[in-house]
Amino acid sequence: MVHELSHYVGGQRVDGTSGRFSDVFDPCTGQVQARLPLASKEEVANAVANAEKGQLEWAAMNPQRRGRILLRFVDLVNENMDELATLLSSEHGKTLPDAKGDIQRGIEVVEFAANAPHLLKGEFSDSAGQGIDVHSLRQPLGVVAGITPFNFPAMIPLWKSGPALAAGNAFILKPSERDPSVPLRLAELYSEAGLPDGVFNVVNGDKEAVDALLEDPRVKAIGFVGSTPIAQYIYATAAAHGKRAQCFGGAKNHMVIMPDADLEMAADALIGAGYGSAGERCMAISVAVPVGQETADALVAKLTERVKGLRVGHSLDKDSDFGPVVASSAKERIEGYIQSGVDEGATLVADGRGLTVDGYDGGFWVGPTLFDNVTKDMKIYKEEIFGPVLSVLRAADYDEALRLCSEHEFGNGVAIFTRDGDAARDFASRVEVGMVGINVPIPVPIAYYTFGGWKASGFGDLNQHGADAFRFYTKTKTVTTRWSSGIRQGASFVMPAGS
Numbered sequence: 074m075v076h077e078l079s080h081y082v083g084g085q086r087v088d089g090t091s092g093r094f095s096d097v098f099d100p101c102t103g104q105v106q107a108r109l110p111l112a113s114k115e116e117v118a119n120a121v122a123n124a125e126k127g128q129l130e131w132a133a134m135n136p137q138r139r140g141r142i143l144l145r146f147v148d149l150v151n152e153n154m155d156e157l158a159t160l161l162s163s164e165h166g167k168t169l170p171d172a173k174g175d176i177q178r179g180i181e182v183v184e185f186a187a188n189a190p191h192l193l194k195g196e197f198s199d200s201a202g203q204g205i206d207v208h209s210l211r212q213p214l215g216v217v218a219g220i221t222p223f224n225f226p227a228m229i230p231l232w233k234s235g236p237a238l239a240a241g242n243a244f245i246l247k248p249s250e251r252d253p254s255v256p257l258r259l260a261e262l263y264s265e266a267g268l269p270d271g272v273f274n275v276v277n278g279d280k281e282a283v284d285a286l287l288e289d290p291r292v293k294a295i296g297f298v299g300s301t302p303i304a305q306y307i308y309a310t311a312a313a314h315g316k317r318a319q320c321f322g323g324a325k326n327h328m329v330i331m332p333d334a335d336l337e338m339a340a341d342a343l344i345g346a347g348y349g350s351a352g353e354r355c356m357a358i359s360v361a362v363p364v365g366q367e368t369a370d371a372l373v374a375k376l377t378e379r380v381k382g383l384r385v386g387h388s389l390d391k392d393s394d395f396g397p398v399v400a401s402s403a404k405e406r407i408e409g410y411i412q413s414g415v416d417e418g419a420t421l422v423a424d425g426r427g428l429t430v431d432g433y434d435g436g437f438w439v440g441p442t443l444f445d446n447v448t449k450d451m452k453i454y455k456e457e458i459f460g461p462v463l464s465v466l467r468a469a470d471y472d473e474a475l476r477l478c479s480e481h482e483f484g485n486g487v488a489i490f491t492r493d494g495d496a497a498r499d500f501a502s503r504v505e506v507g508m509v510g511i512n513v514p515i516p517v518p519i520a521y522y523t524f525g526g527w528k529a530s531g532f533g534d535l536n537q538h539g540a541d542a543f544r545f546y547t548k549t550k551t552v553t554t555r556w557s558s559g560i561r562q563g564a565s566f567v568m569p570a571g572s
């Protein structure tokens with residue numbers, strides 16, 4: 074049965090009125106499971122009006138109380154973990170344990186954000202001049218919006234909303250049209266935790282809703298995560314409308330394998346980081362760079378053996394290593410890239426095209442694909458594929474490997490596997506990439522550090538979560554104070570007497 078989804082505005086689910094819908098699929102069967110209303114400009118304006126109203130009450134609450142509500146929300150998410158993860162898997166296609174990880178990495182940021190009283194403290198200088206003190210305040214922006222991608226439907230909305238709410242803002246989320254049900258459930262749980270009505274809203278939609286948010290002067294900041302062309306569009310349009318923006322884009326993450334690396338460990342890491350979640354992670358490793366022919370031959374042999382053992386299946390089947398990709402268009406795009414790799418002369422070691430899964434003929438399946446002898450000029454190296462496709466590009470030496478990582482258009486994540494501290498240290502210091510793993514394939518920083526890529530992977534000067542998030546979601550006011558001499562001098566301290 075195809076059910077109809079809604080928006081979430083003013084503390085309740087609200088039906089769409091635009092008459093426009095998009096289909097939400099079950100990627101394991103290829104069937105439509107829900108219809109999603111796409112918001113009109115007017116519906117977005119109504120959500121903003123609700124948010125403006127809610128924000129006043131929310132900002133007036135002291136930050137410690139706001140933090141307690143966020144911690145209640147975290148408890149509720151944990152209590153509903155199984156239901157949320159199942160819902161997430163059913164629309165995204167990632168396995169259940171992976172869906173739980175998506176939610177877990179999200180609530181860790183909300184837990185961090187509950188420390189708002191500390192994170193919102195300003196600065197103070199005593200006696201900056203004679204009789205003059207200076208202090209600064211961090212004040213909420215007002216109404217802010219988040220536009221998020223399909224691949225982490227819990228984590229990224231929580232990375233954005235946790236700090237924004239903790240800082241006293243109201244939040245409007247425009248989640249991906251592909252998997253909107255978890256964001257809607259999170260909205261209900263925020264309300265259940267005690268968030269005042271209108272402080273967290275979900276407007277479902279496409280470009281029309283996004284443009285309405287970008288153009289509305291009441292929306293003060295835009296946080297975006299998604300593909301690079303849209304990140305650039307949103308960054309430029311937000312700036313043109315006088316808003317602050319942080320926009321994170323696509324990726325092409327390399328992993329350098331030095332000749333002294335533990336190759337068993339490196340091969341296992343590559344399998345998990347390359348094929349987990351069907352490669353639909355912005356921190357997935359999509360390029361392995363073994364250093365030296367011997368390392369490369371040994372690594373490719375180990376990868377080939379492991380790829381053969383991978384199980385692709387239904388996202389709720391506990392034996393599945395990964396599930397389907399999110400959409401039939403994604404399957405077509407990925408298969409197109411595989412063909413282009415073949416056409417451009419890469420060695421196709423494992424071909425994931427044409428995979429079928431018993432009982433799920435219509436599912437969006439792509440099997441694990443491995444290319445060897447990929448070169449710098451090939452499309453499969455230059456562009457983000459965002460699927461279960463791992464390319465091996467052989468480097469002659471360390472300098473070539475470092476150059477490849479640094480010169481790529483994208484600069485989200487990178488890893489080096491080695492036993493040599495000096496190589497690791499030099500790599501971390503010199504590589505032109507925002508997040509680095511040393512013997513760690515997917516170096517997603519913990520909640521109290523910040524997350525952000527460089528070059529075409531990130532636009533804006535502040536990262537997500539950590540202390541940066543509080544800088545992004547607050548404006549600084551600086552107060553300079555002078556008190557001229559008053560009651561202390563020349564005033565009488567004698568009790569006035571009548572006669």
Ligand code: NAD
Nearest residue numbers: 220221222223248249280283299300303321322323324355
């Ligand atoms: P996407 O760019 O297609 O969509 C992201 C959001 O933008 C969605 O909410 C979508 O509705 C909206 N959108 C799409 N087209 C638009 C348009 N023309 N105008 C206005 N809004 C539009 O991305 P996706 O396919 O959902 O997600 C995958 C991409 O996200 C990959 O490129 C991946 O690398 C990237 N990603 C990056 C990070 C990071 O932190 N750098 C994290 C996760 C995902």
